Amino acid sequence: MFNQYRIPRENLLNRAADVTEDGQYVSSFSDPSKILGAALENLSAVQHSSTVVDVSNNISCTNWPRPVKYHDLTKDKRQVEQWRLFGYVAAAVVFRIYIQSFAQVYLNIVEKSHMGENVDNLSEAVSEIHAMVSCSKPLLTWTTMEAAQQCREACGGHGYLKCANLGDIRSNHEPTVTYEGDNNVLQQQAGNWLLRQYSAARAGELLDCPLNTVTFLRHHNTVASLVFTANNTAQLKTTQFIMSTYKWLICYLLKQTYDKYEALLAKGLTKFQAKNKSQVYRWRNLTKAYSEYLALMFSLEAIEKKEETLKPVLYKLFTLYGLWSLDRHLVELYQGGYCVGEEPAKLLREAVMELCSDLKSEIVSVVDALAPTDFVLNSVLAKSDGRLYQNLQKALVGHPGTFERAHWWRQVVPSAKL
Amino acid sequence: MFNQYRIPRENLLNRAADVTEDGQYVSSFSDPSKILGAALENLSAVQHSSTVVDVSNNISCTNWPRPVKYHDLTKDKRQVEQWRLFGYVAAAVVFRIYIQSFAQVYLNIVEKSHMGENVDNLSEAVSEIHAMVSCSKPLLTWTTMEAAQQCREACGGHGYLKCANLGDIRSNHEPTVTYEGDNNVLQQQAGNWLLRQYSAARAGELLDCPLNTVTFLRHHNTVASLVFTANNTAQLKTTQFIMSTYKWLICYLLKQTYDKYEALLAKGLTKFQAKNKSQVYRWRNLTKAYSEYLALMFSLEAIEKKEETLKPVLYKLFTLYGLWSLDRHLVELYQGGYCVGEEPAKLLREAVMELCSDLKSEIVSVVDALAPTDFVLNSVLAKSDGRLYQNLQKALVGHPGTFERAHWWRQVVPSAKL
Numbered sequence: 001m002f003n004q005y006r007i008p009r010e011n012l013l014n015r016a017a018d019v020t021e022d023g024q025y026v027s028s029f030s031d032p033s034k035i036l037g038a039a040l041e042n043l044s045a046v047q048h049s050s051t052v053v054d055v056s057n058n059i060s061c062t063n064w065p066r067p068v069k070y071h072d073l074t075k076d077k078r079q080v081e082q083w084r085l086f087g088y089v090a091a092a093v094v095f096r097i098y099i100q101s102f103a104q105v106y107l108n109i110v111e112k113s114h115m116g117e118n119v120d121n122l123s124e125a126v127s128e129i130h131a132m133v134s135c136s137k138p139l140l141t142w143t144t145m146e147a148a149q150q151c152r153e154a155c156g157g158h159g160y161l162k163c164a165n166l167g168d169i170r171s172n173h174e175p176t177v178t179y180e181g182d183n184n185v186l187q188q189q190a191g192n193w194l195l196r197q198y199s200a201a202r203a204g205e206l207l208d209c210p211l212n213t214v215t216f217l218r219h220h221n222t223v224a225s226l227v228f229t230a231n232n233t234a235q236l237k238t239t240q241f242i243m244s245t246y247k248w249l250i251c252y253l254l255k256q257t258y259d260k261y262e263a264l265l266a267k268g269l270t271k272f273q274a275k276n277k278s279q280v281y282r283w284r285n286l287t288k289a290y291s292e293y294l295a296l297m298f299s300l301e302a303i304e305k306k307e308e309t310l311k312p313v314l315y316k317l318f319t320l321y322g323l324w325s326l327d328r329h330l331v332e333l334y335q336g337g338y339c340v341g342e343e344p345a346k347l348l349r350e351a352v353m354e355l356c357s358d359l360k361s362e363i364v365s366v367v368d369a370l371a372p373t374d375f376v377l378n379s380v381l382a383k384s385d386g387r388l389y390q391n392l393q394k395a396l397v398g399h400p401g402t403f404e405r406a407h408w409w410r411q412v413v414p415s416a417k418l
Numbered sequence: 419m420f421n422q423y424r425i426p427r428e429n430l431l432n433r434a435a436d437v438t439e440d441g442q443y444v445s446s447f448s449d450p451s452k453i454l455g456a457a458l459e460n461l462s463a464v465q466h467s468s469t470v471v472d473v474s475n476n477i478s479c480t481n482w483p484r485p486v487k488y489h490d491l492t493k494d495k496r497q498v499e500q501w502r503l504f505g506y507v508a509a510a511v512v513f514r515i516y517i518q519s520f521a522q523v524y525l526n527i528v529e530k531s532h533m534g535e536n537v538d539n540l541s542e543a544v545s546e547i548h549a550m551v552s553c554s555k556p557l558l559t560w561t562t563m564e565a566a567q568q569c570r571e572a573c574g575g576h577g578y579l580k581c582a583n584l585g586d587i588r589s590n591h592e593p594t595v596t597y598e599g600d601n602n603v604l605q606q607q608a609g610n611w612l613l614r615q616y617s618a619a620r621a622g623e624l625l626d627c628p629l630n631t632v633t634f635l636r637h638h639n640t641v642a643s644l645v646f647t648a649n650n651t652a653q654l655k656t657t658q659f660i661m662s663t664y665k666w667l668i669c670y671l672l673k674q675t676y677d678k679y680e681a682l683l684a685k686g687l688t689k690f691q692a693k694n695k696s697q698v699y700r701w702r703n704l705t706k707a708y709s710e711y712l713a714l715m716f717s718l719e720a721i722e723k724k725e726e727t728l729k730p731v732l733y734k735l736f737t738l739y740g741l742w743s744l745d746r747h748l749v750e751l752y753q754g755g756y757c758v759g760e761e762p763a764k765l766l767r768e769a770v771m772e773l774c775s776d777l778k779s780e781i782v783s784v785v786d787a788l789a790p791t792d793f794v795l796n797s798v799l800a801k802s803d804g805r806l807y808q809n810l811q812k813a814l815v816g817h818p819g820t821f822e823r824a825h826w827w828r829q830v831v832p833s834a835k836l
Contacts, residue, residue: 001811079694079695079697079698080602080694080697080698083698145567149563152592153595153596153601156596156600157593157596157597159596160592160593160596167589167592171585171589174570174578174585175575175578177571178571178574178575178577178578179575182574183571184498276497276498277497279497279498280497280498280501280767280771281767330749330752330753331748331749331752331763334748334749334752334753334757334763335748335752335759335760335762335763335764336760337759337760339752341753341755342753342754342755344753345749345752345753346753349698349699353698393419396419
């Protein structure tokens with residue numbers, strides 16, 4: 001549509017670089033350190049993605065009051081609903097703490113850089129942050145999509161109601177998986193960075209991770225030799241089990257990805273072709289595991305600093321999110337020999353169910369803490385007064401025209417009859 | 419809202435049963451065989467669910483032309499898109515053949531019964547059909563939901579366009595997972611029937627499955643002793659591997675469910691409580707596997723009778739659907755010892771990727787065969803002329819008001835400026 005459509009050169013956005021009248025690309029910076037500063041502007045991509053992540057998390061938090069209040073989830077007979085919903089509530093809490101911590105780290109670096117202060121390993125930090133955001137945005141936006149769907153289903157027929165506001169939330173959130181970086185493309189970028197770190201670790205070189213998100217790769221051989229040794233659910237419901245299992249998982253998936261990628265290069269494929277062919281299963285699972293690990297790592301540090309009275313419920317939510325997420329990686333845990341036989345999957349799933357049951361008396365308070373006000377929530381199903389059916393009735397009888405005939409009624413009722 | 423609202427007794431729908439003036443329940447049939455006929459009316463539930471299944475499948479078929487034509491999926495570099503889409507296309511084909519075959523079986527029984535002819539094991543057949551529909555409706559409606567989402571994502575930003583008609587398809591389809599029987603409730607009903615058959619098989623009693631969907635349970639011990647022995651992908655891409663793996667899977671999941679359920683009963687729980695507590699993971703996976711097996715079993719029989727020229731592509735689609743679905747049961751295949759070590763999951767996933775690649779030259783024809791006409795499809799992204807960008811441009815410039823100012827433009831532009 002812009003074929004042969006002329007845009008004058010003076011319309012260029014040329015603060016950091018320009019094109020001369022004879023078509024040469026030039027940078028307007030002579031000082032290399034300034035170019036680095038300008039490169040930091042790429043972080044605007046990070047900012048956009050971060051905003052999406054934040055919005056996505058807020059939407060996620062907005063979902064929960066409906067189904068959680070809709071069902072009386074404190075009852076045992078609601079086990080299926082507990083299982084389908086509580087993991088997502090835990091995810092919303094862990095993600096919120098993660099985003100707050102991570103935003104602080106990121107904004108500190110941006111502030112220092114803008115003030116002209118020296119930031120150690122700035123370009124390495126920028127790369128690491130880029131990798132972190134590139135896999136966190138897919139994790140948060142896809143999880144929120146799934147959560148919105150589970151919320152609607154858990155509210156049954158009432159979930160369709162316009163005044164439940166679940167459909168609109170879902171539709172409005174949906175584009176986040178595509179814009180500000182399509183999720184699949186972003187995952188590749190995180191995968192590239194991870195593979196660079198792993199290759200360096202294998203070669204005994206230094207890792208470029210000033211934020212320490214993959215420092216454990218230094219000991220990748222030791223980590224890879226870990227195995228599942230628990231024989232009761234109490235041993236699984238620990239931060240230590242969750243974090244070390246994730247480290248094993250990331251090492252295993254990196255090794256799989258690395259081996260496949262190298263094998264394809266050895267076959268004569270280009271790097272681009274090799275990445276494409278090794279992406280499905282390997283890169284997706286790898287960057288998903290890494291992003292979950294990031295959320296767990298940052299939120300764990302933050303929870304440890306919270307006031308004592310908050311810690312018990314936050315640890316429960318942390319543990320539930322960790323085990324509920326590991327459940328989805330069971331194939332790799334078995335495939336790589338970390339798990340063997342019937343017990344590991346059984347124990348892991350029992351631990352998830354136990355945590356759901358442990359949380360049932362606290363979940364309504366958790367959801368109330370996450371939720372915005374009734375006005376923002378804008379849903380007849382989750383008003384803070386808890387009067388579900390009365391509010392439904394009020395919405396119904398209060399809606400203009402509820403008791404009127406449709407204007408086209410004469411078209412469907414032969415006039416002779418009435 | 420109907421509190422103290424009186425409805426006269428004469429408004430009762432009382433063809434098969436009634437309530438007398440003094441409140442007694444009476445059946446209006448004296449002949450027991452007639453009561454059975456009336457009970458067949460319960461099949462109206464089956465009919466409703468079947469209709470949902472059929473509509474769901476049609477919607478599923480309607481989705482595909484967009485993303486498949488949107489991408490040039492015949493190219494190797496599109497491996498992620500092939501992987502995310504082709505499995506669902508294969509599912510749509512297998513489901514369509516399954517529904518056609520199954521509807522024929524069902525309608526034959528209904529016809530005979532309505533004509534007053536004798537149907538062997540009528541009440542057993544009714545129970546089996548009820549179980550089949552109760553798990554097939556969740557399978558088809560949930561799969562179509564996932565497919566609609568994948569289609570939208572695969573079309574990127576263009577997928578949001580109103581004129582792409584993907585959002586409306588998704589929203590209109592969404593209620594199917596709840597109405598005519600909530601999917602979770604229906605799965606329990608199928609689970610009940612399956613568990614009854616398994617208990618009978620364990621006790622050496624006769625199975626009540628005139629449609630032969632679980633006849634293999636007679637040999638549940640032999641089936642349970644099967645293990646994964648393939649050492650190349652060719653051995654996996656066979657109908658024999660798929661069907662026997664599903665039989666193992668169903669036996670394993672039944673044994674897990676049975677053991678858990680019995681253990682809970684032994685602890686003193688009621689049947690209702692025990693079912694609730696054994697549902698998550700076990701009943702869901704069990705009825706999902708059974709429904710996939712049904713789709714495969716019925717479609718395989720039908721494909722074997724198709725004309726020779728159609729068979730190669732139909733077998734490829736059948737095999738892709740079978741392996742792609744088994745991929746999602748890998749945890750249980752490992753947990754139960756059917757698979758051990760790194761190779762099985764690796765081979766299975768390689769086989770899926772190979773089948774995607776094998777199908778790339780045929781997939782557009784397959785999608786065209788599934789799809790309704792352009793008018794019904796009603797999407798700018800998938801017109802049969804294949805002129806994607808020209809059609810997008812036409813839709814954009816042809817839309818009333820595209821080149822007009824918004825009526826509220828004065829509110830955002832200070833009048834002094836223009």
